[in-house]
Amino acid sequence: MSRQPTYKVSALTQGTVLDHLRARSALRALRVLRLPPDTTIMVGVNLPSKRHERKDLIKIEGYELTQEEAAKVALISPDATLSIIREYDVVQKTELTLPVTFRGLIRCVNPSCIVHEERVPGLFRVEGNDPVSVRCEYCETSFAEEFFEFL
Amino acid sequence: MVSNSDFVGRDIISVGDFGREELLFLLDAADRFESETRPLLAGKVAAALFFEPSTRTRLSFESAMGRLGGCCIGFAEGGVSSQAKGETLADTVRVVEGYGDLILIRHPREGSARLAAEFAGVPVVNCGDGAHQHPTQTFVDLYTMRRECKRLDGLHVVFVGDLRYGRTVHSLVTTLGHFDARLTLVSPSFLRLPKELRRELQEREVDFTEAQKVEPVIADADVIYVTRIQRERFTDPLEFEKAKDAFRIDNTMLHKAQPGVAILHPLPRVNEIPPEVDSHPHAAYFRQAHYGVAVRKAILGLLLGQAGEDTA
Numbered sequence: 001m002s003r004q005p006t007y008k009v010s011a012l013t014q015g016t017v018l019d020h021l022r023a024r025s026a027l028r029a030l031r032v033l034r035l036p037p038d039t040t041i042m043v044g045v046n047l048p049s050k051r052h053e054r055k056d057l058i059k060i061e062g063y064e065l066t067q068e069e070a071a072k073v074a075l076i077s078p079d080a081t082l083s084i085i086r087e088y089d090v091v092q093k094t095e096l097t098l099p100v101t102f103r104g105l106i107r108c109v110n111p112s113c114i115v116h117e118e119r120v121p122g123l124f125r126v127e128g129n130d131p132v133s134v135r136c137e138y139c140e141t142s143f144a145e146e147f148f149e150f151l
Numbered sequence: 152m153v154s155n156s157d158f159v160g161r162d163i164i165s166v167g168d169f170g171r172e173e174l175l176f177l178l179d180a181a182d183r184f185e186s187e188t189r190p191l192l193a194g195k196v197a198a199a200l201f202f203e204p205s206t207r208t209r210l211s212f213e214s215a216m217g218r219l220g221g222c223c224i225g226f227a228e229g230g231v232s233s234q235a236k237g238e239t240l241a242d243t244v245r246v247v248e249g250y251g252d253l254i255l256i257r258h259p260r261e262g263s264a265r266l267a268a269e270f271a272g273v274p275v276v277n278c279g280d281g282a283h284q285h286p287t288q289t290f291v292d293l294y295t296m297r298r299e300c301k302r303l304d305g306l307h308v309v310f311v312g313d314l315r316y317g318r319t320v321h322s323l324v325t326t327l328g329h330f331d332a333r334l335t336l337v338s339p340s341f342l343r344l345p346k347e348l349r350r351e352l353q354e355r356e357v358d359f360t361e362a363q364k365v366e367p368v369i370a371d372a373d374v375i376y377v378t379r380i381q382r383e384r385f386t387d388p389l390e391f392e393k394a395k396d397a398f399r400i401d402n403t404m405l406h407k408a409q410p411g412v413a414i415l416h417p418l419p420r421v422n423e424i425p426p427e428v429d430s431h432p433h434a435a436y437f438r439q440a441h442y443g444v445a446v447r448k449a450i451l452g453l454l455l456g457q458a459g460e461d462t463a
Contacts, residue, residue, distance in 0.1 A: 112281050114260040118239050138262025139283055140165060142347065 010042070016065045017083040018058040018073060020049065025077045026056035032072050032150045039063055072105055072150055074098055075132055098126045101137065107149045110141040121151075158453035162268040163276045166286045166322045171329035177449060178294050178303075183459040184452055185445035190220025191457040198251030199225030200243065200267075201278070202234065202258045207418060208278045208287065211443035212255055215451055218444070224250060229259075241270045248273045253454055256280075274454045282318050288417060289322040291446045292376070293330075295439040299413035300373050309335045311365055312378035312398050312423060314344040319417045320378055321348055324359075328352065334359035335368045339394045342380065365398065369408045375400060376415045377423050395422050402427050415439050 021029060026043050035041065040061035049055035056077075064084050065073070073080060074096035084092040104121035115122045115138055123137040132145040153176040169177075197216050201209055204227065213223045229235065234243060240258065244267045247254060256267050257278040264277030264284070279285040297303045308327060314320050314336055324334060324344065334352070336344050336359060343349075343361065352359050362368050369375060377400055385391035399422060400414065416424060416436040428434050452459050 108262075110261060112259075112261045114240065114258070114263040114266050114280075117260055118241055118266060120241065120266065136262065138265045139280075140167065140262070 010059075011088060012059055012061055012085040013088060014064075014086045015062050015084075016058075016060045017081075017085060018060075018065075018077075019055070019081045019083065020051055020077075021056035021058065021073075021080045022077040023049075023052070023054035023056055026058050029056075029058065029073050029076050032076065033065070033069055035060065035063060068105070070094070070096060071099070071102065075105065075134075075148060076145060078129055078132060098129060098132065101125045104151060106134075106151065108136040108139060108141060109143040109147045109149070110136065110139050113139040113141065155453060155456075155458045159456045160274055161454060162264075162274055163286050163450060163454070164264050164268055165277070165284045166289045166326045169286075169326075174290070174293060174326070174329060175303075177290055177446075177453070178297055180449035180453055180459060181290075181294050181442070181446045184448035185442075187219065187448060187452070187459045191452055191459065192216065192219040192221030192455060195219075195221035195253075195451075195455055196251045197221060197223045197225075197253050197255055197451065198247045199223050199227075199255040199278075200247060200257070201225065201227045201255075202229035203279070204228060205257050205278065207440050207443060208257065208285075209255075211440070212276075212278070212447050212451070214444050215447035219448055219452060219457075221451070223255075225255070240267060244270045244275075247271075253451065276450065276454070279318070282316060284322055285318050286322060287443075287447060287450060288319050289326050290450070291439065291443045292319065292323050292415065292417070293326065294442050294446050295415055295435055296374055296413065298442065299415075299433065299435045299438075300411070303330045305331050305333075306373040307333045307335070307371055308374040308376055309337060309365070309368055309372040310344075310376045310378070311337045311400065313342045313380045314338040314378070315342040316381075317378045317417075320344070320376070323376070324348065324357070325351060325355075328355045328357040332357070335372070336361045337363065337365050337368060337398065339363070339380075339390075339398070342394075363397075365400065366404055366407065369404065369412070372408055372412050374413045374415060375408070377420070378417065379419065379421055379423055399423050399425070400428060401425055402431065405431060 023046050042059040044057035046054045070082055078098045080096045082094045083090045108115050108122045124134040127133045127135050135142045153172045216223045248271045253273050254275045255278050256264050259281050261281040261283035263280045268275040382391050413433050413435045
């Protein structure tokens with residue numbers, strides 16, 4: 001009898017599930033989210049996926065991501081799904097998408113950009129999806145996700 | 152179809168905001184405004200916020216405003232503004248918009264003009280934001296090429312000198328992509344056009360080649376655009392001495408060029424064009440500086456709702 005591999009991860013009582021994250025993006029997403037240090041987090045990396053060949057998965061117990069945090073994850077892994085769990089039930093499921101433009105979230109990579117001197121959040125236009133890349137609307141510098149410094 | 156109303160109240164921040172038809176419309180307006188002497192901008196005030204020194208840009212804007220009957224107020228170096236006291240640019244702009252009908256800004260930080268435009272209720276013209284953009288210089292360069300070569304499409308333009316740090320070159324090479332230009336980029340290897348810009352030219356299918364010597368590539372040039380190589384870019388003074396001679400245009404070299412070749416330079420020049428070239432009939436760099444007034448008259452007129460057309 002052949003045995004199918006299974007991945008045993010406890011179901012959440014309440015919290016957030018990030019599924020269909022791009023393979024090997026979960027640890028970067030967690031670094032960016034800077035969750036409270038005592039948060040229970042389960043992470044799956046390089047799991048088999050029907051949608052893509054491989055995917056990552058994050059389950060966060062007892063913590064619901066804010067819109068801003070979800071927007072940051074979208075910049076690392078667009079197309080991921082975000083589910084909010086309450087009493088074991090999925091009460092909200094969202095497919096993350098890249099915005100056309102967005103304010104804040106990251107710093108402009110150009111040290112000469114005016115936003116580093118003024119008290120205004122950066123303004124960015126998304127240019128690419130894979131890898132994610134943006135263009136600063138002020139200094140027009142383009143840069144890819146590997147150079148994103150999240151706020 | 153571009154019309155005057157496309158320019159009224161508009162900000163001029165980056166050449167990337169302008170398509171081919173808008174650029175041609177602006178150049179046509181400059182032709183009209185060159186001889187315009189009516190006080191079309193009487194009672195109008197341009198507020199010039201020059202946080203960095205400028206000679207040609209500031210004076211040609213002041214001249215343009217004065218020739219159209221308006222006036223310029225402002226400062227010519229950052230140390231005298233409230234920014235020296237810690238005021239943000241956004242606050243400076245919100246104050247100054249009450250003093251002028253239009254803001255001219257030069258600032259060392261990249262993106263500063265776009266930010267100023269976001270906070271200002273009057274049009275903002277970028278007169279240079281760090282190494283980023285200097286769109287009115289690009290308009291002047293295009294205008295000069297069209298005036299000197301009697302056309303703008305299909306020109307072979309040879310750029311010579313520092314192509315890495317020169318913002319005038321960066322804006323111009325991408326803009327020439329609208330006009331089916333062929334570009335030859337001549338520079339020392341470490342002062343090549345930046346990689347991102349070369350990629351952009353490739354993506355936009357602009358015909359360009361790179362070279363390290365001027366003489367072999369100028370035979371069929373329509374325009375030679377020379378820029379200054381700055382000593383401070385070199386770590387080895389000997390390398391600078393070699394480069395400043397290798398990327399220089401002189402009369403001997405120009406004998407190998409077409410008789411009608413136009414020689415442009417955004418100025419100031421140092422060694423790269425010796426004074427002997429000044430008498431060459433197509434040494435156009437001083438005319439280029441003078442065309443700046445016509446182009447800037449057109450910009451001021453259009454933004455403030457005056458087309459410069461004969462209304463008689």
